[in-house]
Amino acid sequence: MELKEPFLWGSATAAYQCEGGYREDDKGESIWDVFCHSEKNNINAVTGDVASDHYHRYEEDIRMLKEGGQNAYRFSLAWTRIIPKGTGKISQAGIAFYKRVLAACKKYGVTPLVTIYHYDLPQPLMEIGGWENREVAEAFADYAQVCFEAFGDEVRHWVTINEPDYDTMCAYAVGNYPPNVTDMNRRAKALYHMLLASAKAVSRFRKLQAKGMIGLVHAPYPIATLQDDLAYREAAKNADLFYNRCIADPTITGWFCDDLFVKLKESNIDLSFIKEGDKQCFMEGTVDFLGLNVYERAVVKPYTSGETCLKINNTGKSKDKTSIIVKGWFELDKDSEVKRNPWGMEVYPKCIYDLLYMMKERYGDIPFIITENGIGYYDKLENGQVHDPYRIEYLDGFIDWMWKAKEEGIDVRGYFVWSTMDLYSWINGYEKRYGLVYVDYEDHEKRYPKDSYYWYQKKIDEKEGKEL
Template identity: 40%
Template sequence: MGINGFPKDFVIGTATASYQIEGAVLEGGRGASIWDIFSHMPGRILNGDTGDIACDHYHRYPEDIALMKEVGLKGYRMSVAWPRIFPQGRGKPSTAGLDFYNRLVDALLENDIEPMITLYHWDLPQALQELGGWGNRDTTDYFADYAYTVFNALGDRVKKWNTLNEPWVSAFAGHYIGRHAPGMRDAALAVQVSHHLMLAHAKAVEAFRQSGRDGQIGIALNLYPMYPASPSEEDERAARFADGYHNRWFLDPVLKGTYPEDMLAIYRERFNAPDIRSGDMELIGRNPVDFLGINYYFRKVIRRSESTDILQLNEVKPEGSEYTEMGWEVWPQGLLDLLGRIHKDYQDPRMVITENGAAFKDEIIMDGVVQDEDRIRFLQGHLEAARQAIAEGIRLEGFYIWSLIDNFEWAFGYSKRFGIFHVDYGTLERKWKKSAQWLKKFIEENGLN
């Protein structure tokens, strides 16, 4: 154990995603993704924003890596854009696309920053969407081929991988709620897509094992500790269902190789989905992860409702709590509760916080530095929860802050700022925030650089 309670090899890093920062959507032979199409649909994104330019990381990555190095970050979680590698989603890989990520990985390693690559952070090639997208079972095989190509190209240097980022969002926000690409509102399709994503995950893990590359592979799930709004039986039951919908529906197949029986019964009764074919669960079960990635932002407090939502529940916002610009409650205890629950219920898996961070207004600038004391308090609280989890024997191995730089925040466009570095979207200039200065000092004081 290092000083101040963190293991000496504990990784503190930052996280980003390709569509949110890269821009250069027409360069290097890149094909269109579902987010290119969705973001250009009128009324879908706040202010009509798109990721066409984003933060121009495609050209400015040396500058961004220099910022990481100056802070003392030892890890960088990034995603590869599938349509940069396969512009049509399949076929022959793009040399230009692979060259870009080769240059990026090399530059990270030259600066003593370890890359963690996410293969899928929501930018499905539009050509595959036109064949049915994640509703088409064939997409799981195309994903496995893409994954194998990336493992083969980068796996001699990259040792940490995520298959998918937040499959709940891809499935339900994208196909049931409709606020994310591809913008559909079909509950049965969303449930089927969730199963195809679990199949794609398992096939990618299998491809990694077959590639002969050494390293670790996991998945990043967006998870929420669930708290009933009252001790009533109705609220307790609603919180249990919410846990199944958000958490167990993905935790169980990833860590146990099965779907939770209560949720399977609900989905089959209401939607006659998912269609699970012979051999599917065997495939999922025989491809365990090396670690579980957890994206934690806030807790959910649940009350029973008679609404027409899938699970007939309402989320309650506790009075007196602090909330971020996203309307998310600041609740570090939830991270500790969540880690403890997974440790207990899923046989002590290795875990990494693959995302944690907050959006605030970031309006006050003094001496060229954005004064974001609220973000510093947020990070202090959650890093302290991580330290406490480690003290309690939980196998937590890293903490990646969302995000390195302000970026395209999906349906919110450029209106929400999560970065520890400020981006001027007119000039693309990067500017230090006080949180980045604080993090540099934190890393030094804890011997994590």
Template identity: 35%
Template sequence: MPGNTPQPAPTSLGLQFPDGFIWGAATSAYQIEGATAIDGRGPSVWDTFSRKPGKVRNGETGDVAADHYHRWADDLDLIRDLGLRSYRFSISWPRVIPGGRGPVNKKGLDFYRRLVDGLRERGVTPMVTLYHWDTPHELQVDGGWENRDTAYRFADYAAVLAEALGDAVPNWLTLNEPKTIVQNGYLYGSHAPGHRNPAAAYVVAHHQLLGHGLAVQAMRPHLSASTRIGPALNLHPCYPADETNEARARTILHDGYENRLYLDPILKGAYPQDVLDDVATFSPMQEHIKDGDLDVIGSPVELLAVQYYCPLYVTADGQTVQKHRTSEAFWQQIYPEGMYDILTRIKKDYGDIALTITENGLPTPDTLGDDGTVRDDGRIAFLRDHFSAAHRAITDGVNLESYHVWSLMDNFEWEQGFDQRWGLVYVDYADQRRVPKASAHWYSQVIRDNGL
């Protein structure tokens, strides 16, 4: 394995995962690939957003990022050497269809063919996310996800990828965290496209969900019955901040905005009425829900990808408060029990759908030591506690089949630039060296043991 191997203290909990449980890691295209203006790739909304003064810390961009576009073969060797069984990555929409509509860029498509083939040659199962926030710039000029047409262009793009890669990818994810686009992109303005427009935000929510359903339908003819499709949703268990009836009532509605607004239409074919009623007080979302839309959004899926980072505690006036210590990410309260709660809640409310964890992790203040190692014991403790919570959910009957740590390597962390390090692998941005951290070596042992 690359790099010197630090030896973390023994941490055995005596927990064994089911035979066939799959361990992996995750990345996204804009965060690691770089090469944003070569081989025919068009600009994305993040290329333009990150160049606006004050939008990204230190004025940084994903122009180079971790240079994965040029170093992909070595990165795949690293994935193999760490023992990962699955690698979840995203495809850059503007690398494949530069303007979001129109001709396919062969060089871009060939890059992902090489990536998928390279993973399979190394015994690693590819898991592909079609959309991880990099809307082609030309579509954004026309309104992006505010424009219903974007949902249809997304379906066209999905069909191109399904036809090109087919069953070589056994698990396809349509949208990554549509809620983050709604909240960070249209409510807070901290992510691309940087709007603060609550009225538009929930129109965007509907059009993204429509795009998901249209993509599912467009991909089916190109895939065998055994190949699965689903969304990747970041879910936050919501708890009352106190024991008042007011806090409990506010928590139910908050859960609607955080979870049910996305889970219900995809898995039940209907929006939650309490959220629709509340949204109607400030957004024309319902005017954009056309006849048949919910049948499309509710197109059957075989897999739900869950991304868990933290819980939310809701007060009587609908605000959220901190109850636990946070990571370097100010918004991330560390609460492993929330992993158990959200997984068991899905089973209770939505049935026995196959689940995969596609993101879970945290940033830690990682530095490269004089001995060539990176000690990140805080990440090891975090992952151990969350793996344990997932194990308990499996023991209690949850159909969780795989777990992907966020992230494989340090990368461009959106509006935080390169200040936060989330990776199992340290990236020295000066020379692009990869150094597996202590957590990577510990995780390799977890994979070998299939347990803690």
């Protein structure tokens, strides 16, 4: 169902990263609760127990968001607040909390975009195999239906799952997210079941005749090479399958492309988890829109040698370099001409324009929402102020290139900065800050708008043609 409405200008958070309230009411434990309290959490040994304390300060955060000129807020629901053990008993306290968040959105005239799942699987479901267990896909559909029925009167923009690609890559290939393993066979199975879960949830949404739009959030990359020959073109095609088409094809068209199956079989990936009737499920669960989390390009080169190995810089230290080799597919390359942040992420704003055109040419007129775009840095609070010109430069370029694509006819319906306020950045901890608002973790999570917060308000006015 298409909605005619103003462009969504907002910012985004995720439940585990900002809420805190670790033991509030009858919340269950997620895989991140368990991981962050374990010896495996040895890179940045901090937890999300308090995080940004959004559980208690959600109204302040939504009010500040609105005062900063934003008209939309993307946030996620914690499965463990709503169904503490993942299946079974529903927590009325959890339902009531998110009702309060939605009421605050309504009070301040903010449109909610609600993500049902953002990395935080209930621990009891991990103990039966997590996303590798097909039963978890059905459990997710049950959970999604509870959300549709509980919040359907207040929500018109739904996301099933955030970044199934990046989530499973970190969990099962890099090994820095729980369950902290490196096994591409296990990754393929978990990713497939996550996509199946999304399709099942979309099907439930439609059977309920729920109002609004439902989509999935993908983190694709425009693929670039530093040379142009047959080997580099093949590497780019393989990287496109690995990063992009494995998610967007089944989500938008209803099934995977043949080229992907060919590469998986060449890599000896066991596909026995695909069952008869699944294709029909995917066909019935295609999305109304696709959320795009856009941060940078993937610059790739041909595979040379060695086993599959994926490493990500989680510390911001130059010695901890991101390195990706996918055996028989491609390797990550580096463009030395492009500026980067301390974690090695490119600052290349035109990539959002390139990506939108790539997606438009491949998938036609499906609506897109930029559900995340932002950059992490070591921000400093000085005399109650945070000067972050690097963030302003980054966001300014991305917004301009996105707006250019929109004006040229690509159906972009919204843009969300990552993130609303500083929060727990997964295994990167708290030093890597993305927020438009600074959170002082040493002083009761006190909030301080950054320069970028005020700049974003003016940028929105500029794009909407308002008097400055």
